[in-house]
Each structure stands twice: as C-alpha cells, then as structure tokens.
Amino acid sequence: MHKGIVAYIIVIIILVVLAVLYTGYNFIKPLHPLATTSTIKPSSNTTTIVATTSINSSTINYSNSVSPCASFILIGQQPNSTYTTKCSTSGATLGLWVAAGTSGTESVKIVGANGRTYVNQSSNYNCTTFFQNFSAPAQLYTITFKTGVGGGSCGNPVIIINTTSTPPVTAYTYVLNGNFGNGQFTGWNVSGAGFGAGPFNITYQDAKMCYRGSPWTNYNGTYFATTYNCAISVAPGNLTSAPLIVTSGKPFLNFRVISPQDNGLYIELFRGSTPVTIAHFNTYNQSLTINGSSTFQNVSIPLTPYIGQQLRIKVVGDAINRNNYIAIGDFATAKRPIQQKGVAVNITTLSN
Known part of the structure; x- marks a missing residue:
C-alpha cells in the first residue's frame, strides 16, 4: 500500500518537473488577476485630470529655453490666451514690435529679474508695428504676452524684440505699416528729405x-x-517698403493717393534690385469733379505676374515744382482691385 502511494507521488513530481522545464511557470495561473489589471491600466481619475488641464488651460508656457532678447519673436497661435517665456541680454537698448493680428488686441509685459517692469503696454495694432524702445540692463527677463478674443486681421498675433537700428528681417504677406498707423515710417526705408x-x-x-x-x-x-x-x-525723396510676398489669395496692391501727372511722381515695384512695374497717377483729372489736390483716390496695381515672389514698394517723390506733390498711404494687398476710374495714367510692367 505504502509502496503504491510513494510510486504515485514520484510520478506526480516527475510530471511537475517536466511541465516546469517545458513551459516555465506559465502553466500556473495567477491567484489575483484583478491586481494585474489595475497595474497595467491607469485609473480613470488620473486620465480625467490630465485631459481637463490640457484642454481648458489659457496660460501657455511658450518655451522652457531662454532666447536672446536682441533676436526674440513670439507668435500667438490662440486667441484669448496668455503666453509666458524668458529672454536674456548682456545689456542693450531694445525695440519692441507688436501685432494683435486676428485676436484684435494684444498686451505685453516685460519684467526683469530685479523685479522692475520695463514694458507694460497694450494696443490694437493689427499688423506688425514698432511700439517703443526700452533700455534693458544685463539680466534675465520674463515676458508675458496676452492675445485678445478676436475681431482683428493681418495674421497671427506676434511680438518681436530686437535692436532699434533695424526692423525685423522678415518678408511679410502684407504691407508692413501700410497705413503708417504708429505715426512713424517703421518698416520703410527713407531716402532724401522729401517725405520729412x-x-x-x-x-x-x-x-x-x-x-x-x-x-x-x-x-x-x-x-x-x-x-x-x-x-x-519742396525736396526730392523716396520711401521703400519692407519685403512683401505676393500670394494668390491677394493678387492686388490697393492704396490711396493724391498726385498730379508728373514724371517725377510715381510708384515702382522692385524684385530685388530690379524694377518690375512703374505706375503714374493723376488725381487732378478734371473728369473726377473733385478737389484733386486734397482728395485721396483709390488705386490698384495688379500683382498677378509676381505670385510667390518677394517685392518692395518704392514711392518716388522727385518733382521740383512745390505745388506738385504726392500724398499716399493705406497700402494693403487684396483679393480685388479698388481702382478709381480716370486716375491711372499708366501702369507699366517692366519685367515678369
């Protein structure tokens, strides 16, 4: 009897050893499967907290890195948001450029590591416009940029900080400072005394x-x-814009002008250093039945030959008669022309 039991036990032990050698311990099922499930799958509460924080947050840490203040740019991708980041300088006079863009309004606050506020501004400038200079001692700066709720135009809201001597080196899809809205020739190169x-x-x-x-x-x-x-x-003078990239969605350059017919008063478009279009206008045309010397007229120059190319606008004021002058502004690219009949003397394409 005992010998039979012993033989039976020996057979069982042999079978277990063979099973272990063949499969490892995988043939033994876990005693607590619920514990394994909870370890692999995070709790639903944790997932909910992460999602809520990401979706509802309106404060965005724009970058963990520190940029040089003299070549700084921050583009706001969302309306009604607050962006924070940092920049550093070894000490310089810096210029602040702002654009509210499609968000409608913007505000910028720049605070030094010493706790002093160096810039605290707000504006509704749609397109990139020079706002102010500020003296920045050597230290780290925290920049807070707030965007508006909407209602603007001219692309994404943006702030740019750089040295005061040069505007941002950028080619824009719109005419930078096209209406001279900040009261300065920001973004335009001025030569001669004519434009003051x-x-x-x-x-x-x-x-x-x-x-x-x-x-x-x-x-x-x-x-x-x-x-x-x-x-x-009267004195001769020229104005030349920042680079403009012509897009297929806005293939016309529209603006307002006052000008008699004079070979010394005209608008040129340049591609690099090559003139590609020249346009003369005459708002003194008697058929307009208006006071031509002080009433601005809507005019347009087609840009369709230059889609995808970079152009500069040059306003030439080389008339020597003090009663012959040019007045101009409200530059913008557009989907359709606004040309007033009887104003254009000639618009000549010089090169494609």
Missing part, C-alpha cells in the same frame, strides 16, 4: 490749414506719407 521726418498727421495738418484748397479727405486713417510741406518748400 515722419508721416503727416491728418487731424493736426487740417487744424493748421496745411492743405491746398480744402481739408484732406477720403483717407482711412490718421497718418499718410507726403512730399507736401504746406507749400513752403
């Missing part, structure tokens, strides 16, 4: 009666560029 130290303030000049015949009319904005100097003197 800055744009005309239309309200101020009307109050001074600095116009010919009647107050300035039909202009959409406060500032415009002109070689008119209250009929006191």
